[in-house]
Amino acid sequence: MARSTSDYDESDAKVRPNKRGSRPRSKDRPAHLDAVPAKVTTVDRGRYTVLVGDGLADERVVIAMRARELGRKGIVVGDDVALVGDVSGSPDALARIVRVEPRRTLLRRTADDTDPVERVIVSNADQLVVVSALANPEPRPRLIDRCLVAAYDAGMSPLLALTKADLADPEPFLENYAPLEVPSVVTATSGDDGTDGLEALRDALRGRVSVLVGHSGVGKSTLVNALVPGAYRATGVVNDVTGRGRHTSTSAIALRLPDGGGWVIDTPGIRSFGLAHVDPERIIVHFPDLEAGTDECPRGCTHDEEECALDAWVAGGHAGPAGASRLESLRRLLRTRTPQRGD
Numbered sequence: 001m002a003r004s005t006s007d008y009d010e011s012d013a014k015v016r017p018n019k020r021g022s023r024p025r026s027k028d029r030p031a032h033l034d035a036v037p038a039k040v041t042t043v044d045r046g047r048y049t050v051l052v053g054d055g056l057a058d059e060r061v062v063i064a065m066r067a068r069e070l071g072r073k074g075i076v077v078g079d080d081v082a083l084v085g086d087v088s089g090s091p092d093a094l095a096r097i098v099r100v101e102p103r104r105t106l107l108r109r110t111a112d113d114t115d116p117v118e119r120v121i122v123s124n125a126d127q128l129v130v131v132s133a134l135a136n137p138e139p140r141p142r143l144i145d146r147c148l149v150a151a152y153d154a155g156m157s158p159l160l161a162l163t164k165a166d167l168a169d170p171e172p173f174l175e176n177y178a179p180l181e182v183p184s185v186v187t188a189t190s191g192d193d194g195t196d197g198l199e200a201l202r203d204a205l206r207g208r209v210s211v212l213v214g215h216s217g218v219g220k221s222t223l224v225n226a227l228v229p230g231a232y233r234a235t236g237v238v239n240d241v242t243g244r245g246r247h248t249s250t251s252a253i254a255l256r257l258p259d260g261g262g263w264v265i266d267t268p269g270i271r272s273f274g275l276a277h278v279d280p281e282r283i284i285v286h287f288p289d290l291e292a293g294t295d296e297c298p299r300g301c302t303h304d305e306e307e308c309a310l311d312a313w314v315a316g317g318h319a320g321p322a323g324a325s326r327l328e329s330l331r332r333l334l335r336t337r338t339p340q341r342g343d
């Protein structure tokens, strides 16, 4: 069974009394009851930029620090938080975050597959946009598969954004993803300084909170700048020899799309996506046609072993005509959890 997303909240969101006694403002009314709701848009060296009153007339950007009563609980971009203190947003004001609300989704990674320490990247996003160039740099299918696994693990839906279609045909590449039914958009910068495919991408992002991931040089900043006027994300220059970009973005940042169109969260270029924390059961729930066939599997089945009941399930036609290629693709994803050289 999949864990519910509420299990993600390792330490619960309530503010517990602090032993050292952070003094309540009045005898009966602890500070966190008067707290103002806000959303974390970026984090920089212990200072959190948060948005108060999203979409309202008194909407404002406030800088905050974490309150002592939060203990060691992490705060990440996308978190819904409660603020106390100076929440005016005036230049020298500093508010305090006293509570992190329960997270709906949580995108996590480990530094590598043997690293037990999970790092939370972003919370409360709906969609993971995996940005890959079709050429310069060459696509890295294993990294893309790992991002898909991370999206499923996070409870997010994936979207492939394939850039630089002016340099290579997307079709052969897209064939690998057809059985997974992952939606995709294809973009290319055009001669007149615009980006082809941008409207399709906007449509796919509208009204949702989407996290963009991709390794350096794939054209992610170029997309963000086209989507969010005034974002001014630094674009790098791909080295013609190594195909690598400079690491020009350093921290995750949430940016609002124009016309109430949703949010994009840009993340620093990634080189790896450690999946040590991922449970196969959290992946297979995204394949309902196959999950139904796991009842006959031995206990603790990896679904990638001889005794797995899915082969018989698919051979019996229970997963439809695409069953065999779906199972093959599912197993390809499950195998990405095993480290290989070059990931």
Ligand SMILES: Nc1nc2c(ncn2[C@@H]2O[C@H](COP(=O)(O)OP(=O)(O)OP(=O)(O)O)[C@@H](O)[C@H]2O)c(=O)[nH]1
Binding pocket: 163, 164, 165, 166, 167, 187, 188, 189, 214, 215, 216, 217, 218, 219, 220, 221, 222, 223, 234, 235, 236, 237, 238, 245, 246, 247, 248, 249, 268, 269
């Ligand atoms: N031919 C072509 N080049 C592109 C396209 N999109 C972006 N580029 C170029 O690719 C290079 C890298 O683009 P960036 O937007 O900086 O890539 P990034 O993924 O943000 O990289 P980092 O900032 O290093 O994380 C730049 O020289 C862009 O001009 C495209 O569709 N076609």
Ligand SMILES: [Zn+2]
Binding pocket: 294, 297, 298, 301, 302, 303, 304, 307, 308, 309, 310
């Ligand atoms: Zn099985």
